Amino acid sequence: MTAADLKVLTAAAEIGLPEPLRLLHMTDTHVNLPGPGNPTEEAYTEHFAAAIEYAKAHGLFVIHTGDLTVYNTPENFAFAKKMLSEVDHITLIGNHDLTLPGKIGHNDPVMGAQVFPVVQSYFDHDLTFSSRIVGGVNFVSINNIHYRFKPEQMERLKAEASRGYPIILLLHIPLFDSEEAAIMAAKGRKFPHMLTPPEKYRTIYEERNWARQCGDEATYDTVRYIGSEPAIRAIFAGHLHERHDGICDCGKRQIITNGVFQGYVREITVY
Numbered sequence: 001m002t003a004a005d006l007k008v009l010t011a012a013a014e015i016g017l018p019e020p021l022r023l024l025h026m027t028d029t030h031v032n033l034p035g036p037g038n039p040t041e042e043a044y045t046e047h048f049a050a051a052i053e054y055a056k057a058h059g060l061f062v063i064h065t066g067d068l069t070v071y072n073t074p075e076n077f078a079f080a081k082k083m084l085s086e087v088d089h090i091t092l093i094g095n096h097d098l099t100l101p102g103k104i105g106h107n108d109p110v111m112g113a114q115v116f117p118v119v120q121s122y123f124d125h126d127l128t129f130s131s132r133i134v135g136g137v138n139f140v141s142i143n144n145i146h147y148r149f150k151p152e153q154m155e156r157l158k159a160e161a162s163r164g165y166p167i168i169l170l171l172h173i174p175l176f177d178s179e180e181a182a183i184m185a186a187k188g189r190k191f192p193h194m195l196t197p198p199e200k201y202r203t204i205y206e207e208r209n210w211a212r213q214c215g216d217e218a219t220y221d222t223v224r225y226i227g228s229e230p231a232i233r234a235i236f237a238g239h240l241h242e243r244h245d246g247i248c249d250c251g252k253r254q255i256i257t258n259g260v261f262q263g264y265v266r267e268i269t270v271y
């Protein structure tokens with residue numbers, strides 16, 4: 001795998017910037033170095049290096065929307081951080097970043113809360129909520145990996161909206177998009193892993209999936225707020241290991257990119 005082997009998707013997002021901003025959307029790299037409890041098949045280190053090489057060669061700002069690692073080990077995070085240190089970037093965590101080798105604690109909020117401080121210690125920015133202005137865009141990243149938004153995250157988002165910059169929201173788990181859900185169902189993936197599925201999907205999900213993904217009141221409130229807030233212009237997300245560029249059910253443009261582990265990146269021009 002080299003930069004020339006990457007499958008490069010494209011998108012353009014018009015949000016009224018005076019100067020265009022070109023960036024590389026990477027997501028779901030799943031760095032998977034072998035280690036105790038993890039006799040791995042594929043480390044995906046070459047995939048990560050190829051994507052970073054592509055960003056450097058094309059002068060692109062990098063946004064990585066979670067699942068840097070497949071398992072939370074110091075070695076995996078050290079490699080991911082070394083790669084990211086070569087480019088100007090924003091990163092957030094995904095559900096795999098809080099999973100221990102052997103898939104222990106995968107998607108488990110209790111285990112996730114225990115592991116979270118360790119993962120946070122690898123980063124300088126707040127992994128639950130962060131904001132950074134680049135090229136006149138306020139990139140706001142919110143951790144939603146357990147299919148929930150917390151009330152304090154909504155309050156912080158409202159504070160960001162009041163600053164007057166156009167916002168692009170960075171999430172690991174996409175907001176529910178019925179069009180993409182139908183595409184995935186046609187491929188046999190009946191339980192689309194997106195945030196706040198509509199009630200009519202309840203019968204399609206098994207009870208366990210529904211309980212995990214249906215969201216709570218604060219989560220639905222936050223999604224409604226995202227849909228109604230004019231400052232929020234677009235959402236970039238990952239998690240599905242699929243690509244989609246559409247309007248999610250809350251009414252906002254949402255761009256989802258396949259995983260780097262699958263050989264994909266997406267070049268996005270924001271203008």
Ligand SMILES: [Fe+2]
Nearest residue numbers: 028067096239
């Ligand atoms: Fe992933």
